[in-house]
Amino acid sequence: MRWFETPNFNFTGSHKIAYIFSAVLFLASLTAILTQGLQYGIDFKGGKEFVLEFQEPVNVVEMRSTLSGPLGAAPEIKLYGSDSDVLIRTDNEGEINVVQDIITSNMEQLYPNNPANVVKTDVVGPRFAEDLKWGALQAVIYAIVIIFIYILIRFRNWTFSAGAVAALVHDVVIVLGVFTILADLVPFSLQIDQALIAAFLTIVGYSLNDTVVVYDRIRENSNVHKGMDFIPMVNKSLNDTLSRTVITSITTLFVVLVLFIFGGEVLKGFSFALLIGIILGTYSSLFVASALVVELEVRTKKS
Template sequence: MRWFEEPSFNFIKAHKIAYYVSGILLVISVIAILTKGLQYGIDFRGGKEFVLEFEEAVEVVEVRSELTGPLGGAPEVKRFGSPQDILIRTDNPGSITDVQNTITSTMAEVYPGNEATVIKTDVVGPRFAEDLKAGAIQAIIFALIVIFIYILIRFKNWFFSAGAVAALFHDVLLVLGIFTIFGGIAPFSMQIDQAIIAAFLTIVGYSLNDTVVVFDRIRENSLLYKTMDYTDMVNKSLNDTLSRTVITSITTLFVVTILFIFGGEVLKGFSFALMLGVIVGTYSSLFVASSLVVELETRTKKA
């Protein structure tokens, strides 16, 4: 890491290239979302869930594979407490009794010597799903508004607020676009459910923390180097915090990657969203948020 001891990269000079890259990716994401549509999980679509208790532990992947055909689509399957308990969630349109009979009969065929007992059934209604969808959207919008106000109060300049919120919006939209494009293609579930919403809010927090560290250094350097050109001062601030930014991102990415590899099928979508968030969040802190601050500052002075 010796090349991070006294870095002198010209981040601001590359901001136009970053704008083009981000712009193209954002357009692709928006087009994908508008044309293909978001792939919501049962939390947002509504459906049925069953908890089965087996005499012996079974493999989640095998249960999902065996039920995909009879249920007309891949169900959401995960462990529910003990290794013998399995939670199955499906959006099959049949009655809850018919769906339950389909599941139990299939499990009886697949595991003839391992009896499964249904210990719980529940229905996620469309109305609840719509309320949950609206609540998730409101949570993200409210978070962005609060962040804008917080940055404005802390740095006493709306340029920083605009840069921070633009970077966060950029991060969430890109990750959402990737989930939309590769949903159904990836070998694991990329449906939007409560866990993915939690991942998006985590991405917002991570990216914001990284951005605030850079903004703090910009504020400090603006007082120390009052005669320095504003663009050069911001670039120096980015280089000053580069080592911290890279090390934090790499260590976080390492942990999240381990979670993706060894965390099981249920956590793959969540951990993949965090992996993307760390990468995109680091990029936006270096090339989007600060560059936008410089752009607004420059245009204001010219005006």
């Protein structure tokens, strides 16, 4: 990291390239979302869930592989309190008794010496799923509105708020677009569920934290270097915080990468969203949020 000790990269001079790059990613993501549609999990489209209690520990990966064919799609399977209790969730449209019979019969074949007892069955209705979908959307919208107000109060300049919110929307839409495009190409589930909503809110928080650090340095430099033009001062602020930004991003990326590799099938989608979000959040802090502040400040002064 020695070459980050006294960096002098021309971030502001690269803003037009960043605009084009971001516009291509954003429009491609938006097009994929509107044409292909998001792939929702049963949290958002309804389905059935079963809790099975085995006498001995079981392997959820084996169970998922065994049930994918009979149920028509890979179910969501996770341990439920112990190594011998599992929660199975599926969007199979059959009657709940029929689906239960499919699961139990296949489990008898997979574990002939490890009988299972169905402890609980439940149906996630479409109405509940729609309410949850609307609640998740509200959570993201409220978070963005509160962030806009927070940045406005903290920096007393609407251009900072606009830049931060635009960067956040940029990150979330592109992550959703990547999930939509790769949904049928990767060997793990990228369905939108409650865990993914948590990942999106985490991405928003991470991206905002990086952006606020940059904005703080811009405010400090504007007080210390009052004779410096705004654009060179923004570039200096980005270079001043570059070492902290890169080191924080790399260390966080390592942790999430370990979670992605060793966290199991259930956490693949969640950790994959965080991986993309960390990279995008770092990029948007350096090239999107600051670029929009510069653009809006220049246009405001001209008018």
